[in-house]
Amino acid sequence: MRRELRFGVAALRRRPALLLAAWSVPEILPTMGYGLAVAHATDAFLGGRSAAGLGWLGGLVAAAALGAVGAGQVYRRLGDLVEPVRDELVRRVVGGALRRGVTGERTDGAVSRLNRQVEIVRDTYAGLILVIRNFLVTVVAVLSGLLSLAPVIALLVVPPFLLGFAASLGILGKAAHRVEASLAADEQLTTSAGTAFAGVRDITAAGAEDFTAAWVGEPIEAHATAERALAKVAALRMLCFALGGWLPLLLLLALGPWLAGRGVSTGTLLGGLTYVLLGLQPALSTVMSALGDSGLRYVVTLGRILDSGPPPEQPSLAAVPHGHQARLQKVSFAYGAHAEPVLHRLDLVVPEGDHLAVVGPSGIGKSTLAALICGLLPPTQGRIVLGRVPPGQLSTELLARTRVLIPQEAYVFSGTVAENVSYLAPDATAAQLERAISAVAAGALVARLGGLPATIHPAQLSAGERQLIALARAYLSPAPIAVLDEATCHLDPDAERCAEEAFAARPGTLIVIAHRISSALRARRILVLDGTEAALGRHSTLLRMSPLYRELLGHWQQPAQHEDDQIQPAS
Incomplete structure (x- = not known):
């Protein structure tokens, strides 16, 4: 008691x-x-x-x-x-x-x-x-x-x-x-x-x-x-x-x-x-x-x-990241003690300011990798550090200021446009909010909603419109590492290009879980996951060295029958 x-x-x-x-x-x-x-x-x-x-x-x-x-x-x-x-x-x-x-x-x-x-x-x-x-x-x-x-x-x-x-x-x-x-x-x-x-x-x-x-x-x-x-x-x-x-x-x-x-x-x-x-x-x-x-x-x-279980582990409040380089050392992860590993002994270094695209077949572990880098999942084996500090040793506040993750199903809450966009940067000015909205091409959507003071009703927004609000929020975040986990999958190709180019021009590191070949081609480096091995390099190098990448490229270049049906909230 x-x-x-x-x-x-x-x-x-x-x-x-x-x-x-x-x-x-x-x-x-x-x-x-x-x-x-x-x-x-x-x-x-x-x-x-x-x-x-x-x-x-x-x-x-x-x-x-x-x-x-x-x-x-x-x-x-x-x-x-x-x-x-x-x-x-x-x-x-x-x-x-x-x-x-x-x-x-x-x-x-x-x-x-x-x-x-x-x-x-x-x-x-x-x-x-x-x-x-x-x-x-x-x-x-x-x-x-x-x-x-x-x-x-x-x-x-x-x-x-x-x-x-x-x-x-x-x-x-x-x-x-x-x-x-x-x-x-x-x-x-x-x-x-x-x-x-x-x-x-x-x-x-x-x-x-x-x-x-x-x-x-x-x-x-x-x-x-x-x-x-x-x-x-x-x-x-x-x-x-x-x-x-x-x-x-x-x-x-x-x-x-x-x-x-x-x-x-x-x-x-x-x-x-x-x-x-x-x-x-x-x-x-x-x-x-x-x-x-x-x-x-x-x-x-x-x-x-x-x-029902011990309280969440208390991070060491003395741990402070030095820079924002992300490093994975022999990282493996499996959903359960007897499950096959989704990632196996992966070594990866994402330098500060890098633009990395992660590609691979569906279910191969791309979103799992994003969660591991963001500290949402602990590795089964191996070690992950952000700025030379494991994510689990960072306080919640420092971790939030180190990386921002935009998942495929974007979260928007009931409140004003300004409250949604400034959630990760509460001290942002109206001018900064407007610049973030304009950068990810969400200006037309915000104008239609009624501007920054307008109230958002999440159920009345399409999946693509929710993604645009979430992208503006993440763009305004002070976190130097931005991870887009298929965060533009409900946008048309032009809106996706605009958003990814904005994040690429934003100071810091960009990691994109790609679902279109265009996302991979815009990246500085590309990581190809196939379940047992991983290939890392530029587009031209992977075309010569990775059969899986060539296969994915061929699949992506086939026009999807439902491409014209995708939501275009930026228009």
């Missing part, structure tokens, strides 16, 4: 958390004011001052309106806290599954963790943040209101309330262990019952009904015991609520005459009761219910995700 709590606290980002706290301040005012307003309005009405009483009630309405504004902003800031947690969990699940898959281990449950358990943690995490925030806002507001109203009432109300809340926290650990025991008993019962049902014919034929009943009865009894233990925890939770929620109310009622004898007015006493009934009791009930329900689901589900 401590591990899951530490994860939740560590996941809180400082700036969004401070903004959330700042926008919680307006909500404190109406919560703090309703007890004061009830107290003063009651005394005013009892004293015949109706206008003053109505004024206090009107002030309460104004404070509620201000609180509503703060509440609206709180929900806007919540996503900034929650979405990074979801992203981190997805990275853990996917990274763990990939590591196990590469080594031939089973990846059972990865899809369930990704589709269901991650969302459970995300939703419960968001709910817990809101509930805890509301609880803290209420406690601070009620305590401030009680101290302003009558400190003696605060002394009667606050200590038992805090004691009940502390007691409810004390039983959470026991509750978590009992929930885990209930889940384990349920899984054991499901397995035993399923086995018995599957072999019912054999059980009947062998006369083993009594043995099977006793065998299945053990997990049934274990599950019943676990559920009874959970019921006891629920009973303890009710006692905690009675201590923190009802005891303050009983104290105020029982000591009402004593308080009145010491100058506490009827309105003040009624205001204190209002704080307890409308503030502390609902807050305590909500936080106890949330921690006992959503909190336990959060702890148990997050524990299963964290247990």
Whole structure:
């Protein structure tokens, strides 16, 4: 449980958390004011001052309106806290599954963790943040209101309330262990019952009904015991609520005459009761219910995700690339321990400023090579360095600033054109955005969409149009290594030529996974992959030395029947 709590606290980002706290301040005012307003309005009405009483009630309405504004902003800031947690969990699940898959281990449950358990943690995490925030806002507001109203009432109300809340926290650990025991008993019962049902014919034929009943009865009894233990925890939770929620109310009622004898007015006493009934009791009930329900689901589900594999390896933050030369030394890669290697002992040096095209039959490992160079996959054997540093030793920020990969299916998100293009260069000026868009011949598309401020709806863009937006984004990136993994396959030949020439003129290194002969002919060097061997050289050299390259060249020179049907988003 401590591990899951530490994860939740560590996941809180400082700036969004401070903004959330700042926008919680307006909500404190109406919560703090309703007890004061009830107290003063009651005394005013009892004293015949109706206008003053109505004024206090009107002030309460104004404070509620201000609180509503703060509440609206709180929900806007919540996503900034929650979405990074979801992203981190997805990275853990996917990274763990990939590591196990590469080594031939089973990846059972990865899809369930990704589709269901991650969302459970995300939703419960968001709910817990809101509930805890509301609880803290209420406690601070009620305590401030009680101290302003009558400190003696605060002394009667606050200590038992805090004691009940502390007691409810004390039983959470026991509750978590009992929930885990209930889940384990349920899984054991499901397995035993399923086995018995599957072999019912054999059980009947062998006369083993009594043995099977006793065998299945053990997990049934274990599950019943676990559920009874959970019921006891629920009973303890009710006692905690009675201590923190009802005891303050009983104290105020029982000591009402004593308080009145010491100058506490009827309105003040009624205001204190209002704080307890409308503030502390609902807050305590909500936080106890949330921690006992959503909190336990959060702890148990997050524990299963964290247990599914080790966290991603932390890079050495001291590692800094020296230049951006890419070097592969005896690199092999296979998708699984028993799979045939896609790449076998490949040696390759891509100097700074090089323009390399990678060609080969479909499925030969071209995209795998791109992923290896970009640090998305670790080599099964051999070594890869970018700027004399292995990609795994670079921090995420440095790795992102070292290389940019544009895959075949380009990613565009809902947002403005400017937000999409500047995603990898957030400080870019409007002029720089325009130059990047013009360089890759995406100007006509952006103009049709409505310019830089226009909102992009990804589903309304064609595959080629998404590629143009992604190409502009990558062109603007500060990364000196650009890898185009068939990133122009949905463009017409002229648009492809324009984009590749722009990247070739861009400072840095260009690696193109080619799908047309024109891409290879524009490159300075060409790498031919055939599964067991690799040939590297210029076009003229490969024509003489590589039969596979001559075969590919002959295939590419045959006009594709669907060439005229390809999308031409640049026009």
